[in-house]
Amino acid sequence: MQGPPAETTGRIVTAHQWVERLGRTMGDSIWPGFRPDTMPVAYVVPGQGTLLLSWRGELPQGFLPIAGLAGGGWRSSADRGAASTGTELDGRPTPQVVVNDSAGVASLVGLTTHEAFHVFEAASKREGNRFGRGENSFLVTSYPVFDPQNEAGMALEGRILAAAEQAETKARKRTLARQFLAVRESRQRALGAELADFEQLAELNEGLAEYTLVRVVALAARQRDFPDRTGAARLQTGKLTGLHKLTEDVKLSIRLRYYATGPALGLLLDALEGPSWKTRLITQNLTVQEALAEASGYRTQEEGLRRQAESTFVIAKLRSAADSGVAGLRAYRRAQVDSVLAVPGVQLVVTVEGRALGLCGIDPQNLLQVEPGVLLHTRWLQACAGDAFQATFNTPVVQDRNSQSLRAVVGADSSVTVTTGAQGDVRIESPVVSLHATKAEVSRDGRVLTVKIKS
Numbered sequence: 001m002q003g004p005p006a007e008t009t010g011r012i013v014t015a016h017q018w019v020e021r022l023g024r025t026m027g028d029s030i031w032p033g034f035r036p037d038t039m040p041v042a043y044v045v046p047g048q049g050t051l052l053l054s055w056r057g058e059l060p061q062g063f064l065p066i067a068g069l070a071g072g073g074w075r076s077s078a079d080r081g082a083a084s085t086g087t088e089l090d091g092r093p094t095p096q097v098v099v100n101d102s103a104g105v106a107s108l109v110g111l112t113t114h115e116a117f118h119v120f121e122a123a124s125k126r127e128g129n130r131f132g133r134g135e136n137s138f139l140v141t142s143y144p145v146f147d148p149q150n151e152a153g154m155a156l157e158g159r160i161l162a163a164a165e166q167a168e169t170k171a172r173k174r175t176l177a178r179q180f181l182a183v184r185e186s187r188q189r190a191l192g193a194e195l196a197d198f199e200q201l202a203e204l205n206e207g208l209a210e211y212t213l214v215r216v217v218a219l220a221a222r223q224r225d226f227p228d229r230t231g232a233a234r235l236q237t238g239k240l241t242g243l244h245k246l247t248e249d250v251k252l253s254i255r256l257r258y259y260a261t262g263p264a265l266g267l268l269l270d271a272l273e274g275p276s277w278k279t280r281l282i283t284q285n286l287t288v289q290e291a292l293a294e295a296s297g298y299r300t301q302e303e304g305l306r307r308q309a310e311s312t313f314v315i316a317k318l319r320s321a322a323d324s325g326v327a328g329l330r331a332y333r334r335a336q337v338d339s340v341l342a343v344p345g346v347q348l349v350v351t352v353e354g355r356a357l358g359l360c361g362i363d364p365q366n367l368l369q370v371e372p373g374v375l376l377h378t379r380w381l382q383a384c385a386g387d388a389f390q391a392t393f394n395t396p397v398v399q400d401r402n403s404q405s406l407r408a409v410v411g412a413d414s415s416v417t418v419t420t421g422a423q424g425d426v427r428i429e430s431p432v433v434s435l436h437a438t439k440a441e442v443s444r445d446g447r448v449l450t451v452k453i454k455s
Contacts, residue, residue, distance in 0.1 A: 207262015354455025
């Protein structure tokens with residue numbers, strides 16, 4: 001096939017033009033800094049090919065230009081396994097949307113915005129921030145889907161969010177938000193920290209992307225010339241129904257539940273706080289659940305009690321003392337390391353390239369943090385790196401996780417035996433260390449004996 005199907009192309013182009021129009025004029029209203037109109041989008045027509053729109057410059061390899069469609073290209077293919085996701089074309093992050101026969105303009109506007117938001121999230125990702133990080137999806141393999149108590153609690157949350165969406169007053173919405181948080185936190189305490197974190201990060205990732213879907217379709221439906229108001233209304237009704245039936249569709253992965261709760265939480269925050277919650281969520285590194293707790297006043301009593309305690313016991317003085325104490329601790333720990341490594345004898349340095357230096361055994365009672373990423377094992381350590389390296393130390397060891405290295409003084413020269421064999425096989429023995437490494441290089445510089453383990 002040399003070109004895209006005409007009817008499908010018209011539907012896709014119309015939807016894409018609406019995404020560009022709304023992104024250009026209302027991008028910040030969808031999400032601060034989000035501009036879906038600046039991104040190329042790849043629309044996959046299953047079994048036929050991919051329609052690329054808004055591409056700037058020479059088309060990627062395999063795409064043919066389309067007459068009368070600037071920035072458009074078509075690549076014939078029968079990729080029936082494609083999914084709506086984020087991809088890359090010629091090094092450019094590109095939303096990819098699978099176009100089903102039943103997808104109307106409203107649906108395509110929403111799906112395009114959803115996938116574009118994932119591209120935006122990825123570009124916004126910062127070290128230490130939760131926004132853009134995503135959840136650990138492997139936890140769906142251990143989520144307690146057969147726990148009736150958890151399932152009932154999740155179903156209750158869906159009903160509360162549905163009621164909040166339909167509530168007519170701000171006061172009623174706030175009351176329901178607090179009820180939701182009480183139910184959610186009780187359920188998540190039983191669920192455990194790891195899975196509770198999974199839920200909140202799923203809402204932050206897929207939930208917020210789905211919020212932008214709902215938000216952009218609502219904005220489109222307000223425009224008099226939007227051609228698919230029926231589809232927009234159907235989508236809104238479907239989301240509300242999804243909250244009522246949050247746990248009922250056994251054919252779907254539990255991860256899809258957060259596609260329902262995420263946008264519901266976002267809309268509730270819009271109603272309680274207006275758009276400012278979005279900026280606050282980013283700057284304060286919050287989850288959507290945490291943002292709702294603040295916006296609804298759910299933490300008011302807790303915050304009042306904390307402020308009272310801070311005033312009574314003069315938190316400023318305690319913080320000043322803590323700052324001084326931490327600075328002193330840092331200096332003391334560095335001095336400990338210097339003292340350990342200054343002991344007379346051979347200083348053994350082990351470095352690992354191309355793999356992680358693991359710990360196969362530690363003494364937690366005798367393990368101290370020196371600074372971020374640096375540990376002092378004061379008595380004993382078993383270190384390993386798969387089959388490439390195993391060592392037992394019965395002496396203090398400085399471990400640097402940033403450089404993947406170990407340092408330790410392992411005895412006088414006369415007590416340290418180094419044996420090298422074929423193909424980089426190395427053994428080091430002394431009264432305080434037993435080390436075996438493969439594919440290693442050994443070098444000596446004064447008192448420093450270095451073992452460099454290669455991948």
